[in-house]
Amino acid sequence: MVEHFFEELLAIMCASLLATVLLQRLRLPNIIAYLLAGSIIGPHIMGWVAQPSDFAFLAEFGVVFLLFALGLEFSLPKLIALRSSVFGLGGIQVVFCTLAFGGAVWLWGTTLEAAIIIAGALALSSTAIVTKELSTLREVHSRHGQLSIGVLLFQDLAAVLFLILVPVLAGNESTSLLTALGSAFGKGVFLVILLLSVGKWLLPPLYKEVALAKSDEVFVLSTLVIVMLASWVTHSFHLSMALGGFVIGMMLGESHFRHQINSDIRAFKDILLGLFFVTIGMNIQVQLLLDFWPRILVFTATLILIKTILISFLVKLSGDSKNIAVQTGLNLAQAGEFGLALLALGVMHGVLPDDQASFIILVAIFSMAVSPFLIRYSNQISSSLWALLGDKNAKNISDEYRVTLPQLDHVIIGGFGRVGKTVARLLEANAIDYIAIDQNIGVVGNERGRGHNVVYGDCSKMEILHSCHIGSARMAILTFSSIEMAKNTIEQIRASGFTLPIIARCCEHGDFAELLSIGADYVVPEMLEASLVIGAQVLDLLEISQNDIDSQIELERSEQLSSRGRY
Template sequence: MFADLLIILACSLLVIALFRRLRLPPVLGYLCVGLLVGPAALDWIGSARDLPRLAELGVVFLLFSLGLEFSLPRMLALRRTVFGLGSLQVALCGSVLGVLLYLGGVAPTSAAVLGLGLALSSTAIVGKELVSLGEVFSGHGQNAMGVLLFQDLVAVLLLTLVPAIAGHGGEPWYLAIPLTLGKTVLLFLGLLLASRWLLPKLFHEVAQAHSAELFVMLALVIVLLTAWLTHMLGLSMALGAFLAGMLLGESHYRHQVEADIRPFRDILLGLFFVCVGMLIDLKLFAEQGWAILGATLLLLALKGGLVAVLVKVRGESGETAWRSGLALAQAGEFFFALVALMRQQQMLEAPLAGLLLAAAFCSMALTPLLLRAAPQLAARLRRTPGRESHLEEIASHSAELQGHAVICGYGRVGQSIGRFLQREGQVFVALDDDPVRVEEASAGESNVHYGDSRRRDLLEAVGISRARLLVVAVDKTDVALAIVEQVRLHCADLPILVRTRDDSRLAELQAAGASEVVPEVLESSLMLASHALVMLGIPQQRVQQHLDEVRGNRYRLLHGFYHGAQANLVDAQGQPRVLLHAVNLPQNAHACGRCPTDMQLEALGLEVQAVRRDGVDLPMEQRPQLREGDTVLLSGPLQAIEAGEARLLGGD
């Protein structure tokens, strides 16, 4: 047992480090470790009986963490997606996949359970990729997160009901399932009473002791105790852990408990996936490679296509439909737990289990690559000749504009410039080639359009010939240079302000026709230097003269610096980004009829930037009452925005 754990942990250390370099999910790394050290490959792990039992605790801790993250207000805010699209997706995909398995010779009960298991997607992979790609608030991102939330509930139910469905207790399944559900309700009520009366006092006493050791110990005892109680009742240990986490998720100690549990969860869950990887026979890829490939492609195409059809039927755009299907097309980590449990209950034969696990593994391995390629594919589709109607729509929006400003690049800098222009009542039109950013901004602003700012027809559509100013705020200097050159061919007198990161290509931009070039790093250095001089007692007038002189000399004083060992000296890793998010209030939203200041959004770390009604900003000092169709612009960290949206839509 000790030697097996040492081998697994050492191999996991190397493989997970490699996967992080490749930006691949750790789940796939643990599965690969299981494949390599298992009996089908290197055969470094013996037949340790206690290893699967220890690995099962990984699922228990996973479900406990899932319960901590479970948010009833968030579920209510996304209720149409969670219960509408989520239930339809699970029912439709589960039914189709179950029928296919039944036609393939699987027993009806096992086929139904496996079909529902394959209908579930990977919360770990999809959630991580959507966050890293900045697509959480996009249309397909919201669809994926809402459906995954419903799938998590189904996963807990499946893991709980499999022993009852197997019928090893002597009762028929139609009696065992109601009995199991009844026990679950009693367990929930008991844990609810404990979470209301006992746990707060325990956590309060431990918190008063200021002992991290006691806090971790209490959290571990709660997880293991609830898992043991459910096991004694004949239920899944994972169910008790999920219910305990869900009830603790509403307490003030949620984040501390989650932080304390995470190391144990990650290691034990990794051990579980290693054990699952050992179940996959590596020889299958050589002997049944085409069958695994066919099953993988069938799973991805079937689930992705069905999800896309469901989203399209709901009235959403084609791009949102196919990207939602792409995000939910793979199998999930719960399927591995389900197959392992079904093997224990003798509901599934080893050859079929190996084939399904191999196909599920391949679908999960392909998902990060597909999700990362989706933005480029969407951008190409947007540039196809068939999108002329999009160009005409932009031209119609800008037809009556005269003397406006055009902002190319609506990232952090472009948005900052736009806010100052709005404050002064200056009209502007913004272009950006990030479809997710444009979709997010368009929810609250009608003057932000998608497109490549280097295109002449797009610049003409936004009325560049009638504009009074062009601001180039794109992040890439090559793109900025191309924009300036394109504009100067047709608008010789138009003032052009260009933002760059540094002064490396300042001369090229000026030669191309830029009126003013502002190097971002140098300007921030200049402002810091001016503050330092003022704090040292230098008169403000003299400091301003220095600033004017440096800017007049094109930052020559600041050119060049000593390069250190770090490649990026202005990296702000670890600091949460402040995002801007528009919340559109539907009918029966919790915030309707209330004033934004009464929603206590500031307590969540949010700031209400504006409230728009029919495209017009409402004066906040008059305490406007929110209505259906209003747009509330929130700014703050990602987690705070999620909580704020849940409060606006579903209440506390």
């Protein structure tokens, strides 16, 4: 039994590796590779894995860690800043698409429970594909990019609710759907409050002790135990395990351990999530594709067309241009990874028949495979569409919202608070290009409107730094008040082999030496400099000569920093 399981697991890993390598050459998402690998080695083609259900429980933890990672990225300020596109446009899109697809599928002959799952799956789009393509095209901060991300944020929240609903929909048939939903909602609220309350008091001191141990193994193990424990709690109340992972992720997302946790669990999340999508691929009935491929293509085109039209209409209704509306619609026209997860969980819980799930999964896969090309050419498609319709006044104003990023000999500014703005003004006065990175979307929107070259992002992530062309930058200036953010950013830059000068700000004098030791070239201790400015003003009022003041201030600075590094 153990040997048989090991052989099947080895087949899964080898097939996944080969498929991802091959499909990356075609610039297709890894999700498609995992699904393809699963379909090939599954019982419907090669038969190397006879019972996909043997891996179902393990694969479900991929969804748990996906939701945990999603929780780490969520923050209330981010949601508030994007509230109009998140809760307004995003909420209306999910509701309208769910009702439209749900009604159509129900009339198709499915049960109400199956219709809810299918409609929810088709209403969601692919966060992974859209964000990756927008980042590659450097259109994350364009108007249609920001609208797309806002809608995706709400879809991610809605996905959590849909995933929680699956066990409820699979409940006792003697219980009405409304009663089951009410019971699940009550239990969900209770568990969220419980986890938040307990976690608020237990997690900070726990992670503080774990950090003091200075052991990577202990840190990773602690995170795994916490996530699995929270998942067990929600599962024991007959709710989705993913709910526990999401709530704990949101709690830890507000802590200064977030970046380390995200880095540590990434490998577990990616591997388990890959296994999850492989198990979905194993359940794809290939004969269904061969027998009904024309119908699958028609359904795929219909899905893309309906979502594009509906989302475009909603965006135009909100006041944006026709081109931006169509581009946003094309960005979000596909099904997504959460939709596939929802369909798979529906099958696992017996709510969705295998044949229906396989058909919808094939439609979703085809829409995801086409999506990168729709996103890349959305501007051309939109312009051609309006030209074909004879609307010559539908100009493309997306460029008005796009930040033109310098690509050579520029300065990268991490953080755009008071210090970052001061540095930016000095650079502008000397005609030096810069790119500022800030995580406050409200600040980004306001400062871009004032003409500053600011982008939204986490400066400690190399994906963000690469998109800001760090390889050709003259220097990086880190103005964060958070010492953890500064340390994470410096470590990422140096670990990636970049040798550009780094100037960092530190609020506490004691952090000076640590920032230098991990790779900063110059560190400005804020408290020391403030005290020296005050001291200079005091001496000036006492009528000490300017030369004496300058020499004494420099001497004091040198003595303070002599044992800690250079300034």
